[in-house]
Amino acid sequence: MVRTSARTRRTAATAIAALSLAGLAACSGGGDAAVPGADKGKQDDLLAAAPVASSLPAGSTMEKIKQRGQLVVGGSLDAPLLSQQNPATKQVEGLDADFGRLLAKYIIGKPNVKIVNSASETREALLSNGTVDVVLQTYSINPERAKQVAFAGPYYTSGLVIATKKEETGIKVPADLKGKTVIAGANTPAIPAIKKAAPDAKIITFGSDPECVQALKQGRGQAYVQDEAVLLATAKQDPSVRIQGRPFTSDPYGIGLKHGDAQMKQFVNDWLKQIQASGLWAKVWKNSIGTVAEGAAPQPPAIGSAPGSE
Numbered sequence: 001m002v003r004t005s006a007r008t009r010r011t012a013a014t015a016i017a018a019l020s021l022a023g024l025a026a027c028s029g030g031g032d033a034a035v036p037g038a039d040k041g042k043q044d045d046l047l048a049a050a051p052v053a054s055s056l057p058a059g060s061t062m063e064k065i066k067q068r069g070q071l072v073v074g075g076s077l078d079a080p081l082l083s084q085q086n087p088a089t090k091q092v093e094g095l096d097a098d099f100g101r102l103l104a105k106y107i108i109g110k111p112n113v114k115i116v117n118s119a120s121e122t123r124e125a126l127l128s129n130g131t132v133d134v135v136l137q138t139y140s141i142n143p144e145r146a147k148q149v150a151f152a153g154p155y156y157t158s159g160l161v162i163a164t165k166k167e168e169t170g171i172k173v174p175a176d177l178k179g180k181t182v183i184a185g186a187n188t189p190a191i192p193a194i195k196k197a198a199p200d201a202k203i204i205t206f207g208s209d210p211e212c213v214q215a216l217k218q219g220r221g222q223a224y225v226q227d228e229a230v231l232l233a234t235a236k237q238d239p240s241v242r243i244q245g246r247p248f249t250s251d252p253y254g255i256g257l258k259h260g261d262a263q264m265k266q267f268v269n270d271w272l273k274q275i276q277a278s279g280l281w282a283k284v285w286k287n288s289i290g291t292v293a294e295g296a297a298p299q300p301p302a303i304g305s306a307p308g309s310e
Contacts, residue, residue: 043287051278056107061133070104070112071100071134074137078209081289082096083097095285095288096137100136102284119208120187120188121187124145135257138230139254140188140227140254141153151256152272153272154254155255156252158227158229160247162224163241173245180222182221183204184205185205185208209226212226213238255268
């Protein structure tokens, strides 16, 4: 997996510790437990306090987005706590969704966002062909991906965990995946992590988290390896799914950008530094992942600290 700096590892440990406690608590209870939703009033407060760029370079990607009046984001509509459409309000809620709106306001002056629902195997193409301006979709930074896209950030750090059916007793740690059929998202860091932990495991892939969870519940695999931030809400909502143990990797999330646009990357990184320093970053976390994970918001990772984000 990706090697991180000492500061990033400390940041990851803080975030993962908070998330792990919530994940374990979610798995130990019985019955259906509803995951708290985002507070609409707090979302409005976040947007009201969000900064707007004082000026945009002429001819830049940012100026073109402002002229269009809408930021086009490659993302999800079905990722609880991260980017999920509320069926009642039709609003897309979660950590990634809120960051997308804040970035749109910074560029345009208004939080106008269009989300293009993308799969993990299509994100690079959507950026390179200009279908989307940015990707905000638990997009783990690594040097191999950085050959195809640019990464601003990292803006968050998570880690891979193993999920199984509740009744599974033989899988607790990565070494237990040996000889098992393991489910993973297509084109995700889970695939090399599984191969490293259990080289003889059979890996089957699907394009989205809901498809992977459904495959696990159907018994098509004995385990599912995914970011803990993605699985927390699933395990809380569905008592038939259990998170086994703690994260065994550290995965920095980046904002995907078109390769070669250094001006846009610097602009987004400067924006990230602003919302971190102002406390907006912590408030976004508290109104999304923080509705399940107990305790104060973790320290955000240092910008440019992950290999592939320099």
